[in-house]
Amino acid sequence: MCTMIAEKIKIEGSGKGTNGWFALDQADVSYDHPFNAPYQYALNIDFVNESLGPSARVAVELSDSAARELVRTILSALEQAEAGGHLPKK
Amino acid sequence: MYTTEMHEGVHAETITMTGANGDSINAYLARPLGEGRFPAVVLAHHMPGWDAWYREVTFKFALHGYVTISPNLFFRAGHGTPEDVAAKVRADGGMPDDQVVGDLAGALNYVRALSYVNGKVGIFGTCSGGRHAYLAACRAPGFDALVDCWGGNVVMRPDQLSLKMPVAPIDYTKDLPCPILGLFGNDDTTPSPEQVNLHEAELKKYGKNYEFHRYDGAGHGFFYYHRPMYRQAQAVDGWEKVFAFLEKYLI
Numbered sequence: 001m002c003t004m005i006a007e008k009i010k011i012e013g014s015g016k017g018t019n020g021w022f023a024l025d026q027a028d029v030s031y032d033h034p035f036n037a038p039y040q041y042a043l044n045i046d047f048v049n050e051s052l053g054p055s056a057r058v059a060v061e062l063s064d065s066a067a068r069e070l071v072r073t074i075l076s077a078l079e080q081a082e083a084g085g086h087l088p089k090k
Numbered sequence: 091m092y093t094t095e096m097h098e099g100v101h102a103e104t105i106t107m108t109g110a111n112g113d114s115i116n117a118y119l120a121r122p123l124g125e126g127r128f129p130a131v132v133l134a135h136h137m138p139g140w141d142a143w144y145r146e147v148t149f150k151f152a153l154h155g156y157v158t159i160s161p162n163l164f165f166r167a168g169h170g171t172p173e174d175v176a177a178k179v180r181a182d183g184g185m186p187d188d189q190v191v192g193d194l195a196g197a198l199n200y201v202r203a204l205s206y207v208n209g210k211v212g213i214f215g216t217c218s219g220g221r222h223a224y225l226a227a228c229r230a231p232g233f234d235a236l237v238d239c240w241g242g243n244v245v246m247r248p249d250q251l252s253l254k255m256p257v258a259p260i261d262y263t264k265d266l267p268c269p270i271l272g273l274f275g276n277d278d279t280t281p282s283p284e285q286v287n288l289h290e291a292e293l294k295k296y297g298k299n300y301e302f303h304r305y306d307g308a309g310h311g312f313f314y315y316h317r318p319m320y321r322q323a324q325a326v327d328g329w330e331k332v333f334a335f336l337e338k339y340l341i
Binding site for chain 1: 167169171175178181218242243319
């Protein structure tokens with residue numbers, strides 16, 4: 001909330017938290033003070049399912065350079081999957 | 091000043107209090123033991139949550155002779171570890187300002203009603219808590235001293251205003267009824283030195299009793315010993331200033 005940079009998106013998938021796997025339905029992305037990573041600010045991603053309460057959360061806190069590299073890597077993996085015919089038919 | 095032959099004691103526990111809209115919320119209350127009446131302080135916790143650092147600081151103020159209450163401003167987001175709850179509040183864009191002011195006013199009313207409080211109540215906040223403390227001091231009558239530690243977004247651009255935060259706290263400055271101590275790191279970006287300049291100019295414009303200290307070599311959160319932002323010398327000096335300020339206006 002210090003930077004007021006926080007967005008939410010609906011997602012589908014599964015996340016593994018402290019109590020095991022649970023269904024994910026939202027990702028919260030912020031650029032703000034992290035809880036744990038050793039930076040003043042971090043790119044924070046919380047994979048959550050709010051209907052299960054605040055503890056249904058898989059959290060990562062990344063440096064800005066790591067976050068950018070992750071975005072590129074995610075897109076690269078998806079492009080390779082598409083080229084290989086692995087993505088679900090729409 | 092404490093010396094080693096003195097008896098010292100604190101009673102601290104989670105309590106329930108009435109906050110905004112008559113809601114029942116929890117809070118951490120710490121009181122010095124012993125006879126007499128004590129000044130009080132309301133704590134507005136920071137963005138990382140109603141967490142262990144704030145329970146420790148509640149206890150710290152009580153050790154210094156203040157009845158201290160730290161309401162759980164994130165109560166309505168649900169329960170879990172302080173981090174999990176704070177992460178949800180972060181994603182939701184924070185708590186509504188009106189609700190936070192109501193909760194802090196509720197904490198003020200709670201301590202004022204205690205038979206062992208001397209009638210003087212200050213308010214202290216860090217980070218978003220500094221901003222909330224500023225809002226509460228301006229909007230909820232009855233605070234006798236305000237400590238704003240690196241409160242970001244006291245100065246806000248029009249595009250930053252929202253339904254939850256419809257008015258920039260700086261716009262309430264003319265209504266500030268009590269002295270303010272502000273502590274800021276010059277390497278901080280929320281608030282930046284330029285924003286602190288604007289804040290100070292507004293206080294001067296309305297002839298307010300203020301004392302700002304701005305630390306070189308420090309950014310945001312320089313009291314937080316558990317985070318890399320901790321700055322030992324600046325934190326020691328800052329805490330000395332906090333207690334000297336509160337002693338001047340609450341005792």
